[in-house]
Amino acid sequence: MRYIKLRDLDVSRIGLGAMGMSHGYTDSGTDEAESLRTLHRALDLGVTLIDTAEIYGPYANEELLGRALKGRRDQVVLATKFGLVSHGGAGAGAWTLDSSPANIRTAVEGSLERLGTDHIDLYYQHRVDPETPIEETVGALAELVAEGKVRAIGLSEAGPDTIRRAHAVHPVTAVQSEYSLWTRDPEARVLPLLRELNIGFVPFGPLGRGFLTGTVRSTDGFTEGDFRHGNPRFTGENFRRNLRIADEVQAVAAEAEATPAQVALAWLLAQGDDIAPIPGTKRVHRVEENTAADAVQLTAEQRDRLTGLPPAAGATHTEAGLHLLER
Numbered sequence: 001m002r003y004i005k006l007r008d009l010d011v012s013r014i015g016l017g018a019m020g021m022s023h024g025y026t027d028s029g030t031d032e033a034e035s036l037r038t039l040h041r042a043l044d045l046g047v048t049l050i051d052t053a054e055i056y057g058p059y060a061n062e063e064l065l066g067r068a069l070k071g072r073r074d075q076v077v078l079a080t081k082f083g084l085v086s087h088g089g090a091g092a093g094a095w096t097l098d099s100s101p102a103n104i105r106t107a108v109e110g111s112l113e114r115l116g117t118d119h120i121d122l123y124y125q126h127r128v129d130p131e132t133p134i135e136e137t138v139g140a141l142a143e144l145v146a147e148g149k150v151r152a153i154g155l156s157e158a159g160p161d162t163i164r165r166a167h168a169v170h171p172v173t174a175v176q177s178e179y180s181l182w183t184r185d186p187e188a189r190v191l192p193l194l195r196e197l198n199i200g201f202v203p204f205g206p207l208g209r210g211f212l213t214g215t216v217r218s219t220d221g222f223t224e225g226d227f228r229h230g231n232p233r234f235t236g237e238n239f240r241r242n243l244r245i246a247d248e249v250q251a252v253a254a255e256a257e258a259t260p261a262q263v264a265l266a267w268l269l270a271q272g273d274d275i276a277p278i279p280g281t282k283r284v285h286r287v288e289e290n291t292a293a294d295a296v297q298l299t300a301e302q303r304d305r306l307t308g309l310p311p312a313a314g315a316t317h318t319e320a321g322l323h324l325l326e327r
Helices: 032-044 060-068 101-115 134-147 160-169 186-197 236-256 260-269 284-295 300-307
Strands: 003-006 009-012 049-051 077-082 120-125 150-156 174-178 200-204
Touching: 003 200, 009 077, 032 060, 032 284, 049 200, 060 101, 077 101, 101 120, 101 134, 120 134, 120 174, 134 150, 134 160, 150 160, 160 186, 174 186, 186 200, 236 260, 236 300, 260 284, 260 300
Parallel strands: 049 077, 077 120, 120 150, 150 174, 174 200
Antiparallel strands: 003 009
């Protein structure tokens, strides 16, 4: 495993998104023992960047990581997120935005307790809160940095103006957004700004919610609790059109003697040395497959073919989800 810097934070070139172990997919939370084995195997393979959030469960994913990392906390750059669970009366798990300084104080103490640690390495605002000026949010986070409860500050799905304003208050270490062969939105406006400001980039959903692995050929098995159930890219004609993208990734994988997942990750890694994708999995064999992508070398022709794939058909989220994104 190679390692890079997200600003001043040393991380593995490929991280691990833990969300699906507890949240978001049809079989999330059904096999905790396998999830724990997957987390431990990732550490054994040199993965150091592990990503969670208080909303995942809610809370259950942080609790899972707290159990998994006992005795191994110093091996991990631990990232979590605040701001999508309201602690102010809406009830645990309510999908409301709250990045007020008071809520941040409540959220960080809860995350520290659940994760079983005295500090969070990378603390992200999960979504931009239009009701709280970003300067106030980052000011509160800067206080947590000064107190030693947080090492570094991050933003998730933030637009260029918010990133620049946040960075003026306190250095932002990383921004995470959905980015993959079928979600290219950050390339035009966000990535150039991050490089200007020396901010690292952490793509989530690098395998297109499993689509780019070539294993999703039907949506019949998705339950209502699955993120992909009702997602525009996984429905109707959009789904059928998008299969062509998965087929081309499969073709390149056959040439490269790699798996489609490894090809999708290798393409991402080729986009810069300031990028650390966090593919999500809850299976040992998948984390082994994903981390091996670090050794896959695509030819220039293969990279160009992948870069030239048509945009995915359909929006990345439902209307409710899109409303929470800032562009």
